[in-house]
Structure formats: structure tokens, C-alpha cells
Amino acid sequence: MKIAILGAGGFVGSHMVEHLIARGEHDVVGVDVTDEKLEGISGRNFKFLEGDISGETPLMDKVIRESDLVVDLVAYANPSLYVSSPLEVFELNFIQNLRVAKICMQHRKKLIQYSSAEVYGKLEEGKHYTEDESDSVFGPTHKQRWIYAAGKALLERVIYAHGAAGDLEYVIIRPFNFIGSRIDYLVSPGTMGGPRVFAHFMSALLSGGPIHLVEGGRYHRAFLHIEEATTAFQTILDHPEQSRNQIFNIGNPNNNTTIRDMAYLMVDLYEEITGEPAKSEIRDITGEDFYGPGYEDSDRLPPDISKLRLLGWTPKHNLRKTLRDTMEYYINNAAEVEVLRRFLPDQTKRYGGFVDPRPRQAS
């Protein structure tokens, strides 16, 4: 089969490509605006095309027409962007992803669309994140964080409607806090907003700067090892009939933690891995001070993964191993550590506020 992976150069995409190259069963074409996270990843069954799903209709049209399956991973998926750049988030995560779905329909190609755990919003304690039963509860319109969730939820609904009308064969995936090597670029000490929580804590530990706990770190997340996110994807590929026009949560309900406990666990692991005492102080901060106005935090309940378990997939890596593997990658990767000494503010716009550890030649 020919698989097109849109967003192949990102965290999830680069791991997916690595996995598919190693299995060698399919021809894979990866499209992205950058292939930096694909450095060192190559194979005879893999081709990378530099391109932007937002711009080039002829390129997207050709890539999709020549594929049997399209996997769409393209999205801005960092909460600080939802409040700082809500319109860009909506444009890419809804308008442009919908355009991909429409090209798939035109050429009658199957689509695997990565959505988000955020589509559940903020359900109360005692409810479950179950694909075909749960409600979605979003905050008020002026809390701009929810533009991401609302955009993803609307995209799912449009895809679902086309599926129901017989125009599109699809699978929708709702990822729950995947974590692993290459997740995000590190940030300079004291940066507010920017990438996801792991990169903040890791940067703080490497630089000796403070670890900030937003709202005391009281909210929960359940982290899934990226290797197991990839095997979940493979399970879906292996079950085309059972997964046709279905929605799947992918996550590890056993790795549920508060962000505060995660911070203390990362401090322990840092000391265990490096043999040095961690110098970072752990400080509380409000969501508004960290992300700016319009941010609203929320507890994320652990996912119900029974649908995927029925297809034979079960995650096994506990939180300690999941964090340890990810931290070892950053601790052992000198280029990534180096960034703390070379903060390049002019690069931050392109990367949505992140520091790029390897400056690009042109942008």
C-alpha cells in the first residue's frame, strides 16, 4: 500500500515514519514544512517532500491521488498557541485539514485523521472519555483555549457527516498526551507559554532554572509512550474492516498523574539518570501569568481504550519508564542541550514560540 503522511516531520509523524520504514511493508511519502526531526531516518520505502498543506494544492492533489491511504497529522497542538494565535490555530487545524479531507473525497482515498483528546473538553469527575458516548464540554467563547478543541470537534463532525453520506472512508484518532523523544524543542530558562509541559520541565532541569507549576500543577494528564502510540496506529492499520469509519482514543489510562507529581518524578529521574542533584526550584504560577489572558486549564480524565483493546492493543509502559526514556533522549542529546545557551529570539515565530536547536539555513 502507498501511505502519505502529512506532518511526517513532527513528533508523532517522525516516529510513525521510523516504524513504517522498519516494517518495510508499505511505500511511504512524508510531507512537511521541515524534516529536522527526520534526521537520520531513511529507508528505500520512504520519500520526503517539503511542502505545506496550507499552500500548494497541486502538490497535495498529486500526493493524495498517488496514495492509497492518507494520514493527516498536521496541526498546531500547543496550548499556548491557542490563546496567542487562535485564528492561525483555526485556519490550520480546521480549514486546511478540511481541505485535505475534501481532496481525499475527490480521489476516493481513505483518511486517518488525528484529532485530539481535547474534543472531550472538560468533563466532570465520574464521567469517562468514551469515543461514542461522551459529551463535549467547552469553556466560554472568551476563553480562547477552547478554539483548538472546538475546531477539532467540528472537523470530526464534518468528516463523520461525509462518512455517513458515503463520501469518505476514514478513521479518527484522539491522542492522549503522547510523550517521547523529539516531542518538543527545549526553551530558554524562564520562558512562559511555548511548548508542552515536558519540554518546560526538562529545560528547567537541564539549566537549573525554575519548574513552574501552573495552578499548582493540580490538573491530571495520562501520558502514553510514543512507541505504543505507534503500535496503536499499526493495530488500526491491521484491522481495516473493524476500524472503518470509527473513532479511537489512543492513550494509557494507567499513567494518570497530576502535573505536580510528574514534576517531582522528573526531578527524581533526573538525579537517577545523571547522578547529580537537581538544582531547579519548584514554583507555583497562575495560568494567566504563564499563558496570558484567555487561557483556561482543565483536568483531563484518563481515556477509555476498550475499543482499541478489542483489536488487541494494550499499552504496557508505566509512567516511570515513559518519562525516563524521554528524559534520557534529551539528557544524552548534546545538540538539544546546547540550545539553552543559544536562545535565538528571531527563530521563535516560525516554531510557534519554540527555540529551534538546529538553526535553519533559510526560513
Ligand code: UDP
Ligand atoms: N504546565 C505546567 N507547567 C509548564 C507547562 C505546562 O504546569 O511549564 C501544565 C499546564 O497548565 C497543563 C499541563 O501542564 O495543566 C499540560 O499542559 P501541556 O502544555 O503539556 O498540554 P495539554 O495537555 O494541556 O494539551
